[in-house]
Amino acid sequence: MQKNGPIALIFNALVIIFMLAPLVIVCLVAFTPAETLTLPTTSFSLRWFEQVLHHADFVQSFWNSLGLAVAAASISTALAVPAAIALVRYEIPGRGALQALFLSPLIIPHLVLGVAMLRMFSLVGGQGSFGWLIFAHALVVMPYTMRLVMAALIGFDRSAEQAAYSLGASNAKVFQRITLPMILPGITGGWLLAFINSFDELTMSIFVVSPSTVTLPVRMYMYATESLDPMMAAVSALIVFITLGLMLLLDKVYGLDRILIGKH
Amino acid sequence: MSERRTWAPWAMSAPALLLFAVMLAVPLLLTTILSFNAYHVDTGPVAGSFTFEHYVHIVTDSYYYEIFWRTLWISGLVTLICIAIGAPEAYILSKMRAPWRSIFLLIILAPLLISVVVRAFGWSMLLGPEGLINDIFRLVGIGPVKLLYNETAIVIALVHVMLPFMVIPVWTSLQKLDPSVESASLSLGASHFTTLRRVVFPQVLPGILSGSLIVFGLAASSFAIPGLLGGRRVKMVATLIYDEYLHELNWPLGAAIAFVLLAANLVIMLGWNRMVEGRYKKTLG
Amino acid sequence: MSFLRLHNVSKQYGPNRVVSQFNLDVQKGEFVSLLGPSGCGKTTSLQMIAGFVDVTEGRIELDGKDITRAKANERGLGIVFQTYALFPHMTVRENVEFGLEMRKVAQPERSERASEALALVHLGPYADRYPRELSGGQRQRVALARALVIKPPVLLLDEPLSNLDAKLREEMQFELREIQRKVGTTTIMVTHDQSEAMSISDRVVVMEAGRITQVDTPHTVYEHPHNAFISTFVGKANLLQATVHAQGGQWLAHVGDVQMAVQDVPAAAASHGTRLLLGLRPEKIQLSASSAGRTQGTVRERFFLGNLWLYTVECPLGSITVTAANDGEAPHQVGSQVGIDWSDRNVRLIAGDGVAA
Numbered sequence: 045m046q047k048n049g050p051i052a053l054i055f056n057a058l059v060i061i062f063m064l065a066p067l068v069i070v071c072l073v074a075f076t077p078a079e080t081l082t083l084p085t086t087s088f089s090l091r092w093f094e095q096v097l098h099h100a101d102f103v104q105s106f107w108n109s110l111g112l113a114v115a116a117a118s119i120s121t122a123l124a125v126p127a128a129i130a131l132v133r134y135e136i137p138g139r140g141a142l143q144a145l146f147l148s149p150l151i152i153p154h155l156v157l158g159v160a161m162l163r164m165f166s167l168v169g170g171q172g173s174f175g176w177l178i179f180a181h182a183l184v185v186m187p188y189t190m191r192l193v194m195a196a197l198i199g200f201d202r203s204a205e206q207a208a209y210s211l212g213a214s215n216a217k218v219f220q221r222i223t224l225p226m227i228l229p230g231i232t233g234g235w236l237l238a239f240i241n242s243f244d245e246l247t248m249s250i251f252v253v254s255p256s257t258v259t260l261p262v263r264m265y266m267y268a269t270e271s272l273d274p275m276m277a278a279v280s281a282l283i284v285f286i287t288l289g290l291m292l293l294l295d296k297v298y299g300l301d302r303i304l305i306g307k308h
Numbered sequence: 309m310s311e312r313r314t315w316a317p318w319a320m321s322a323p324a325l326l327l328f329a330v331m332l333a334v335p336l337l338l339t340t341i342l343s344f345n346a347y348h349v350d351t352g353p354v355a356g357s358f359t360f361e362h363y364v365h366i367v368t369d370s371y372y373y374e375i376f377w378r379t380l381w382i383s384g385l386v387t388l389i390c391i392a393i394g395a396p397e398a399y400i401l402s403k404m405r406a407p408w409r410s411i412f413l414l415i416i417l418a419p420l421l422i423s424v425v426v427r428a429f430g431w432s433m434l435l436g437p438e439g440l441i442n443d444i445f446r447l448v449g450i451g452p453v454k455l456l457y458n459e460t461a462i463v464i465a466l467v468h469v470m471l472p473f474m475v476i477p478v479w480t481s482l483q484k485l486d487p488s489v490e491s492a493s494l495s496l497g498a499s500h501f502t503t504l505r506r507v508v509f510p511q512v513l514p515g516i517l518s519g520s521l522i523v524f525g526l527a528a529s530s531f532a533i534p535g536l537l538g539g540r541r542v543k544m545v546a547t548l549i550y551d552e553y554l555h556e557l558n559w560p561l562g563a564a565i566a567f568v569l570l571a572a573n574l575v576i577m578l579g580w581n582r583m584v585e586g587r588y589k590k591t592l593g
Numbered sequence: 594m595s596f597l598r599l600h601n602v603s604k605q606y607g608p609n610r611v612v613s614q615f616n617l618d619v620q621k622g623e624f625v626s627l628l629g630p631s632g633c634g635k636t637t638s639l640q641m642i643a644g645f646v647d648v649t650e651g652r653i654e655l656d657g658k659d660i661t662r663a664k665a666n667e668r669g670l671g672i673v674f675q676t677y678a679l680f681p682h683m684t685v686r687e688n689v690e691f692g693l694e695m696r697k698v699a700q701p702e703r704s705e706r707a708s709e710a711l712a713l714v715h716l717g718p719y720a721d722r723y724p725r726e727l728s729g730g731q732r733q734r735v736a737l738a739r740a741l742v743i744k745p746p747v748l749l750l751d752e753p754l755s756n757l758d759a760k761l762r763e764e765m766q767f768e769l770r771e772i773q774r775k776v777g778t779t780t781i782m783v784t785h786d787q788s789e790a791m792s793i794s795d796r797v798v799v800m801e802a803g804r805i806t807q808v809d810t811p812h813t814v815y816e817h818p819h820n821a822f823i824s825t826f827v828g829k830a831n832l833l834q835a836t837v838h839a840q841g842g843q844w845l846a847h848v849g850d851v852q853m854a855v856q857d858v859p860a861a862a863a864s865h866g867t868r869l870l871l872g873l874r875p876e877k878i879q880l881s882a883s884s885a886g887r888t889q890g891t892v893r894e895r896f897f898l899g900n901l902w903l904y905t906v907e908c909p910l911g912s913i914t915v916t917a918a919n920d921g922e923a924p925h926q927v928g929s930q931v932g933i934d935w936s937d938r939n940v941r942l943i944a945g946d947g948v949a950a
Contacts, residue, residue, distance in 0.1 A: 047403065048400055048403050048404065052396075052400045052403075053400075055396065055397070055400060056397065056400050056401070056412065059393060059397045059416070059471075060412060060415055060416070062468065063415060063416050063419060063468065063471065064415060065430070065434060065440075066426075066427055066429075066430025066431045066433070066434055066465075066468065067419065067422065067426070067427070067430055069430050069433050069434055069440060070426060070429060070430040070433065073433060080438075081433055081436070081438070082438070083440075119327075122323075123323045123324040123327055124324065126320035126321070126323070126324075127320060127321045127323070127324035127325075129317075129320055130316070130317035130318070130320040130321045131317075131321070133317075134316065134317035136314075136317045136318065142321065142325075145328060146324060146328070148332070149332070151525065151573065151574070151577055152332075152570060152573075153525075153526075153528075153529030153546075153569060153570065153573060154529075154531075155529050155531055155546045155549060155550075155566065155569070156336075156339075156529070156566045156567075156569060156570045157332075157335070159339060159549060159553060159562060159563060159566045160332075160335035160336050160338065160339040160566070161331070161335050162553065163335060163338045163339045163342055163559065163563065164334055164335040164338050167338065179327065179330070179331050180331060182327060182331075183327055183328065183331040183332055186324070186327070186328075201676065201678065203674045203675075203676055203678035204678045204679070204680055204681070206645060206665075206672075206674065206678065207672065207674055207678040207679075207680075207736075207739075208680070208691065209665050209666045210643060210644075210645075210665055210666065210668075210670060210671075210672045211666075211691055211692035211695055211739070211743065212666050212667075212669065212692060212695035212696055212743075213666060213691075213695050214666065217695070221691075222680060225682045226680075226681065226682060240421050241421075243423070244421070244422065244423035244424070245423075246423065246424055246425055246531070246532050247424075247530075247531040247532065247546070250531070250550070251550075251553065251554070260423075261423045261424075261425045264423075264425045264426075264429070265425050265532060265535065265536070268425070268428075268429055268432075268536055269535070269536065272432070276429060277429070277433070280425075280426040280429050280430070283422065283423055283426050284422060284426060287421050287422050287423075290421070291418060291421055300414060300418075301410055301413065301414065304413075304414070304417040304418075304420070304472075304476070
């Protein structure tokens with residue numbers, strides 16, 4: 045196997061810089077003491093972070109997003125686990141079609157979903173309702189939980205279940221004591237991935253939020269289209285730090301590389 | 309252990325099915341119907357009416373042509389750049405040793421988990437007239453280059469967001485490659501370049517193709533990036549729909565455009581997917 | 594009085610009959626092996642005993658009770674799976690205690706019995722480890738302990754040694770038998786490895802294409818195989834095409850120009866000119882100086898197997914395999930002429946016209 049030559053390594057370095065540049069910039073500018081979007085050259089300041097914490101709209105949006113993500117991830121996980129079991133362990137007709145359906149939010153543009161939900165909400169009086177928003181998010185993040193739980197079930201060695209059964213356990217006990225603990229990393233990983241995707245979601249949400257349910261990404265978008273100041277950078281930096289924390293958690297629970305690219 | 313009760317799997321899928329029926333099927337259906345509704349500037353959508361006027365409008369108005377064309381060429385360009393950068397990068401990564409390989413792969417893929425607003429904002433800072441890139445240009449003597457609020461900014465930022473979607477399938481294809489096949493080719497006298505061209509590339513092609521589909525589809529329907537980096541004048545399909553819905557309030561027209569976008573997405577993805585699968589299933593087994 | 598009885602058990606999947614007319618009586622405390630190549634139906638038979646596969650026809654009785662329709666979690670059998678099937682999220686102790694938990698055995702007793710079982714398989718100090726921290730051989734012992742701790746009426750072993758490397762397999766074979774003798778549990782083992790089956794079983798059940806072809810002690814299966822397949826599957830055998838003719842009230846078989854006396858030719862088959870298939874094991878043939886012996890031949894190839902020399906010899910009987918102990922004497926050279934000798938008592942009738950193959 046050939047090793048990478050110097051050109052390859054330089055190419056790689058450029059790509060890495062390219063991928064990190066906007067994120068690093070955002071985190072750096074967030075600490076600027078100045079009034080405008082500049083890099084902190086002389087000193088680091090936390091003033092813009094303070095500004096964020098005192099900005100009622102942003103704080104409200106943060107809690108909206110947090111609650112929304114927790115609810116959406118939990119609902120989608122609760123729905124995905126039985127559905128995944130049904131798809132993986134039973135040979136029902138139309139299994140392929142069902143699987144495609146559950147994964148379809150991945151290929152339907154969020155834009156289209158947003159527009160469609162908006163139409164339905166307007167007919168059923170769902171605008172402004174946090175509940176409807178939760179279900180909209182649950183739909184959008186469902187593929188993530190679905191995929192991970194299905195992967196856990198497919199790679200599952202059923203002889204452990206058979207062994208437990210032969211030792212006298214009932215079907216329910218086998219599920220509770222053997223199956224569930226063994227697929228737990230997949231379930232938790234799916235929940236976390238769903239959480240992150242709900243927290244980040246912009247394009248669909250922008251169509252269906254109302255003033256009382258504005259999520260953090262939408263708030264940021266609206267703010268960014270009007271004024272660009274370091275407070276935006278501070279919020280962005282906070283999001284980067286939170287996401288990094290969640291990624292570490294995801295890695296501990298499931299393995300970040302497994303989630304992003306499958307086993308390697 | 310008995311899997312004989314046939315109602316069990318249906319009962320287990322039912323809640324998820326209900327969610328999809330209510331939150332996906334119904335809204336899409338309603339929107340499709342809406343796209344055929346007539347629209348009056350004063351009163352809004354006329355319920356129960358049926359007209360093709362919006363679709364006709366989309367196809368005939370040059371304003372929309374410009375936007376569709378822009379969306380098309382930007383998505384195409386972004387796809388090509390992603391192939392040019394993503395495929396070689398995936399290959400380079402696959403040749404790296406243990407700790408570095410995972411680290412760099414993670415750095416490239418982790419941005420997927422960070423909201424697109426943050427990433428778009430980061431680029432707006434880098435590309436602005438006072439931004440870092442123009443600072444570097446100034447040092448080298450090039451005058452301030454307009455990198456923001458135009459197609460350039462959109463392309464750059466889209467490449468940044470879409471690159472992971474190209475790297476993943478190419479990486480997956482490369483993982484399926486038996487490394488000793490490359491060694492066999494070299495031992496038989498092929499040059500490194502020939503090996504890449506005749507042995508590695510054909511096996512990676514399915515990964516590149518499926519990555520291209522994903523990138524093209526996502527780029528064409530992307531919203532935040534053209535919204536934040538395109539400025540008021542440079543619009544793509546997504547921002548067009550946003551305008552029609554939230555500014556013009558012409559929902560039926562917006563619905564029609566959305567429907568066209570969805571249909572185009574599905575047709576391209578499923579059609580090409582089937583063609584790629586068919587061709588490669590035969591040769592690669 | 595048999596402890597475990599399978600009566601005409603069959604399994605059919607659609608048009609395929611994977612197990613036919615499986616009849617077996619196992620005595621209490623016996624160690625029986627189901628031996629055969631892949632696809633012969635041995636694993637399916639074991640799974641029917643365990644209850645994981647439904648019986649299409651026939652009856653299974655355990656200690657007088659009909660368990661044919663009983664669910665797998667009601668049969669109370671101890672099973673060691675081929676991949677051991679340990680619970681990865683539980684410690685060794687928790688794994689072993691699981692069956693006792695399901696039987697509602699209370700704590701101090703449960704822990705004691707688990708410790709006993711672990712001591713039996715020499716894994717006492719590993720009780721608090723997790724399966725992923727153990728070697729293959731250790732995991733196999735945990736699986737065994739887990740199956741035995743519930744004091745099952747029958748122990749089922751599904752290719753228990755196939756995932757171990759050769760040396761470990763040899764050691765575990767004997768340990769397995771020792772443990773089984775100590776505990777006295779009736780045991781049924783499935784294996785495709787004939788040396789495994791032969792070395793530790795009380796009886797061997799040879800299977801082929803879904804049917805039982807022979808049930809005997811290992812010695813009998815080896816010395817008196819019922820058909821050509823068994824004679825070559827269990828050990829090596831030289832298969833000789835012969836014709837038979839009568840001489841002075843006796844039947845003589847001719848292989849080429851060599852004559853040998855053959856026993857037990859059934860009357861139906863015994864007519865002049867009938868073709869027979871005879872078997873002669875390599876270790877039952879002696880090579881000597883070229884002038885001696887009943888016939889002569891040339892050594893074609895020679896292989897050194899450590900404790901044995903294996904020769905391929907061309908002779909009037911055909912191309913035969915001969916093994917000789919490595920007793921320190923010089924072996925025969927390739928290409929040399931040798932005398933070949935054997936005792937007719939060791940010639941087996943395998944098959945022939947009118948004799949079941």
